[in-house]
Amino acid sequence: MTYTLPEELEDLRGQIRELALSKVAPRAAEIDREGKYPWDIQKLLAENELLGYAIPEEYGGSGASLLACCIVAEELARICATTSLIFVVQKLAAYPIVLAGSEETKKKYLPPLARGEWLASFCLTEREAGSDAGATKTTAKEVEGGYVLNGEKCFITNGGLAQVYSTFAVTDPEMGVKGISAFVVEKSFEGFSVGAIEDKMGLRGAQVSEIRFEECFVPKENMLGSRGEGFSIAMKTLDNSRPLVGAQALGIAQGALDVAVQWAKERKQFGSPIGKLQGIQFMLADMKTQVEAARQLVYRSATLCDMNHPEMSMFSAMAKLYASDTAMRVTTDAVQVLGGYGYMKNQPLERMMRDAKVTQIYEGTNQVQRVVIARRLLGKI
């Protein structure tokens, strides 16, 4: 397997980099400061056909590979992690429909998502079911013509902004994880409501909220896959999305390294640029080495997902684990390279450090990634 990207992906990187530098960079600090969802950036991504980038062409998207999506997520995150998340969540939340929706469901929901007219949310986590997603409590009771959902989700990105929610609920409680089913729920359905909006450490422009279902009727044609297939759909979706979170983390780390290298060349102490100090050189060398190692793992995991390779789940977990730990280490060290200036809000590094943290937490914490990797390594013992 080659680790050199084909020319068209390097061209794509150049185009996204140009877009991010010209249109996103001037807004990045402001988005963080204001803590409001950046609709102008959402529009920018939609106009550049990035919100439907991963959706198959027959439903109005670009049908891009996961590897191409990783390049986009990385280059956006290098400048602004919130912008990268807008791209990543649309892919994550539309994927259950792409994977398991009926032809009618795909035709109904994917084109407006591909055009970026609608946003999507992935609605799995609950207060009592975080890492243990199999402990989902939200119920879906069968009634004539469909299912009635009751329960509450938490930490849902795009909560309240999205029109479409890929939602996981229990249809058959006695069957454990095989009793969980997946549904497409529209924001307009009666009984759907938005709860508290979270005040977060980082990704300040993203909206993350509770979502409530109170006697919320969902027509039976909105079930994704068959009854009881929901947990498997959720896990396959996460396998296909973790390389993207890895790419987001990689972009944050690369962005921090860019700033630190520039600073080391310009900042003078003891009469010379601090980049002449071996202590600083070694920090930068370690940061670069970790970033490149993360990049190879992220691209490899995305390539394996594109091939539907049997090891994709383990590689996705490794990519997300390693790239997010790298993002946390590299952003912390980059702050150190800038000294007191790194700690101040007029430099981007403290924002990058806060944004990096969540990549170790969402789409499965890094402890959970280690569980996934160890299970694959050891098999049944």
Ligand SMILES: Cc1cc2nc3c(=O)[nH]c(=O)nc-3n(C[C@H](O)[C@H](O)[C@H](O)COP(=O)(O)OP(=O)(O)OC[C@H]3O[C@@H](n4cnc5c(N)ncnc54)[C@H](O)[C@@H]3O)c2cc1C
């Ligand atoms: C900003 C943000 C956005 C999010 N967006 C979404 C979204 O769009 N949709 C969605 O469904 N969810 C979303 N989440 C939820 C996220 O996926 C969960 O927070 C995450 O899976 C962890 O669950 P928890 O927070 O309940 O932590 P817990 O599960 O309570 O974990 C607490 C600690 O215990 C550790 N732990 C748990 N189980 C194990 C184990 N088996 N072995 C070792 N350690 C373990 C964890 O690693 C962690 O350190 C989001 C979260 C955040 C912070």
